[in-house]
Amino acid sequence: MRNQRFFHCPKCGGKLNYQQVAEKQRLVCSNCSYIFYENPIVGVAAIVMNNGKILLGKRSSTTAYPGLWCIPCGYVEYEEDVYDAVRREFREETGLTIEVERVFTALSNFHNPNVHTVGIWFVAHVTGGTLLAGDDISEVGYFELEQLPPLAFPTDRQVIELLKNESKGFN
Incomplete structure (x- = not known):
């Protein structure tokens, strides 16, 4: 797994964790379920x-x-x-x-x-x-x-x- 660069949700401040979403590991907020897309x-x-x-x-x-x-x-x-x-x-x-x-x-x-x-x-x-x-x-x-x-x-x-x-x- 890659190094995590982002740790807090930009919407609510909750913790971001990698989860499987649509066949890809994505950062998802543990509080509000916001999917944080790591764009280039x-x-x-x-x-x-x-x-x-x-x-x-x-x-x-x-x-x-x-x-x-x-x-x-x-x-x-x-x-x-x-x-x-x-x-x-x-x-x-x-x-x-x-x-x-x-x-x-x-x-x-x-x-x-x-x-x-x-x-x-x-x-x-x-x-x-x-x-x-x-x-x-x-x-x-x-x-x-x-x-x-x-x-x-x-x-x-x-x-x-x-x-x-x-x-x-x-x-």
């Missing part, structure tokens, strides 16, 4: 290419996976549109403003057993700003797809492999 957290990332190189950020010492690199990313805030979220996160981490062109892919992230996230990677291009590391990133740079620094997330490796295999190129 949504993350967004922007793929920005320049002359065949991908923009990556080095994760700062205050984040998970410090010193490793990633496609600039972050979490979607409650009541925030995913397109607004990717523009905000990219600006916070790189100093650049972007225009989103399209969704590239969406993947489930299972690398952290304590947190299940679903990531949405967007293809985007820079429309303004000055490249400067910020927020959770200590350094930014463009890298050849075949010469990448150590990456923080297995899903970023998957995305980069998809980029390599995509028939139409980016600039």
Whole structure:
């Protein structure tokens, strides 16, 4: 069984316990029978290419996976549109403003057993700003797809492999 992350019912404050519900273990309140659905957290990332190189950020010492690199990313805030979220996160981490062109892919992230996230990677291009590391990133740079620094997330490796295999190129 997985680690329990939630212990109290958001409706009445009663104790949550795992029980079999519709062929799945779910948290159920022992007081009011409320079923608490553990939903994944949504993350967004922007793929920005320049002359065949991908923009990556080095994760700062205050984040998970410090010193490793990633496609600039972050979490979607409650009541925030995913397109607004990717523009905000990219600006916070790189100093650049972007225009989103399209969704590239969406993947489930299972690398952290304590947190299940679903990531949405967007293809985007820079429309303004000055490249400067910020927020959770200590350094930014463009890298050849075949010469990448150590990456923080297995899903970023998957995305980069998809980029390599995509028939139409980016600039």
